[in-house]
Amino acid sequence: MAPVNRTMFDPLADSADGARHWITTPVTAHLLRGALDVEHTEQGIVPHRLPAKVRQQFTDGRLAMAEAQPCGVRLAFRTRATVIELDARPTKHLYVGAPPRPDGVYDLLIDGLLAGRASVLGGHLLSIDVNTGLAEHRPGPIGTLRFSDLPERAKNVELWLPYNEITELVALRTDAPIEPASDGDRKVWLHHGSSISQGSNAASPSTTWAALVAAFARVNLINLGLGGSALLDPFTARAMRDTPADLISIKMGINLVNADLMRLRAFTPAVHSFLDIVRDGHPTAPLLVISPILCPIHEDTPGPSALDFDALRGGRLRFRAMGDPAECADGKLTMKIIRDELARIVRQRAAEDPNLHYLDGRALYGEADFAELPLPDDFHPDAATHRRIGERFAKLVFTANGPFAAVHHPPSGERNVPST
The missing domain is CATH 3.40.50.1110 (SGNH hydrolase)
Structure with missing residues (x-):
């Protein structure tokens, strides 16, 4: 599976031979797991991990940045698609006076196993001076995340968003229809x-x-x-x-x-x-x-x-x-x-x-x-x-006599944290 980054998407570039028909699915809350709220923007949505009422009552900058960084938030759906593209606009952070921090990472999981990992180029830049605390916000463009050569079978897909970049989700494209994932009996x-x-x-x-x-x-x-x-x-x-x-x-x-x-x-x-x-x-x-x-x-x-x-x-x-x-x-x-x-x-x-x-x-x-x-x-x-x-x-x-063991029992033989 090959992830790549692109800053623009031309649907005709991949479908000129007529073999592939791109399907754009609106990115809405029903595709998200791990978010308590979503903020609608002119071009998409921003997942939030605290409700709007909290964000309105208390506007502390550190809390606002942390709760809008989509830790644990993922898109979850089922599809036969072999190519998945996501248009997103991250907010990256530059700490002036400190060592540079790496770009946020997106993880693609298929049926629970890691199938690809990449970052989105572009996006806004929040520059913070560690000596003075002063911050400057510089607007930036939307970037595109692309995963290709995926297995052509029905599969459960999770696209985990960066835990350290505020992320505006703009568009989701696939070469086959998608449907929201079923959580089954998971707690x-x-x-x-x-x-x-x-x-x-x-x-x-x-x-x-x-x-x-x-x-x-x-x-x-x-x-x-x-x-x-x-x-x-x-x-x-x-x-x-x-x-x-x-x-x-x-x-x-x-x-x-x-x-x-x-x-x-x-x-x-x-x-x-x-x-x-x-x-x-x-x-x-x-x-x-x-x-x-x-x-x-x-x-x-x-x-x-x-x-x-x-x-x-x-x-x-x-x-x-x-x-x-x-x-x-x-x-x-x-x-x-x-x-x-x-x-x-x-x-x-x-x-x-x-x-x-x-x-x-x-x-x-x-x-x-x-x-x-x-x-x-x-x-x-x-x-x-x-x-x-x-x-x-x-x-x-x-496991064993742990406080959560009585609620969930993984299948026998699956007692190790999964490798990635």
């Missing part, structure tokens, strides 16, 4: 977390740790991983409350520390309130609370976090913990304090909520893992570590 897994859950530094959208777990467990993923914005916001809890789901997990902690957002006095009631709101909509669903993975710079040192400008001058992106451990006496939060408090809260609540569970994030990535696979920027895992976290989560949560 819905609703997950909320930070940039690690969103996929930061993963190789591609279908290989973030959460996407790998969803493939293993054969569940439909709705990923509310929000880079820099897993902050116990009530509107996120309300969005989760109102989203139909069979399995729910919440990974919290790192953003509260690196933003230095609250003290222990505020943290404890905020966790209770967040869980209360989610439970209002899902009173008996298995609900898993996950504490932070190991983050050595913040294990005993509170936030805030800041860019390490000495490392930047050397061409590396790294972060530093700017707090003072002595400030913990005044209620400042660290990874260890958050883990202890989350474990205590879940124990307390589980006495009346037997479907509430806790997972220590260090079981997914701990000290031994850090020695072997250190965090490149001191915060985010690399592609290999995403896979390790996914493997651990799948084993601890979806």
Whole structure:
């Protein structure tokens, strides 16, 4: 299967001999999985992972960028097509003063297996100065993604969108009709977390740790991983409350520390309130609370976090913990304090909520893992570590006596996270 990029599409170029007749299918919400809302533009739609009401109430730039980046969002359909083209306009990000970041990646999966991977050229450019925080938006053209030489048989197709590029979907073309995919009896897994859950530094959208777990467990993923914005916001809890789901997990902690957002006095009631709101909509669903993975710079040192400008001058992106451990006496939060408090809260609540569970994030990535696979920027895992976290989560949560094991049982012999 050969993916290519083109900035324009000429339907006559491929159909001059009359052998191929292109079919354009409107890109609408019924073809999408993993989005909670869509925004209609002059030329297409932009998937969103938070509802319009939230976006209108709270216009924080970081949250707006994160929720519009379509982490876990994919087009899902069934077709006999041998060629698939998607017109899209991404919003790419340039961080002035930091090492360049790679283009967003699209993954094509056929019957659950990776069949192609490519990026879209063109698009808008959002330039952000890491020294001043000033941003400049430069409009750009639509690009075209093309996958050809696909097997000529009926097949289930998923086209996973980049987890790190806001994406306007403009047109979908195929050389055979398509119909929306059937979800069958797959359960819905609703997950909320930070940039690690969103996929930061993963190789591609279908290989973030959460996407790998969803493939293993054969569940439909709705990923509310929000880079820099897993902050116990009530509107996120309300969005989760109102989203139909069979399995729910919440990974919290790192953003509260690196933003230095609250003290222990505020943290404890905020966790209770967040869980209360989610439970209002899902009173008996298995609900898993996950504490932070190991983050050595913040294990005993509170936030805030800041860019390490000495490392930047050397061409590396790294972060530093700017707090003072002595400030913990005044209620400042660290990874260890958050883990202890989350474990205590879940124990307390589980006495009346037997479907509430806790997972220590260090079981997914701990000290031994850090020695072997250190965090490149001191915060985010690399592609290999995403896979390790996914493997651990799948084993601890979806198999044996894990909190989600009773809901779904993968076929015997399929206990490994799929290779890509």
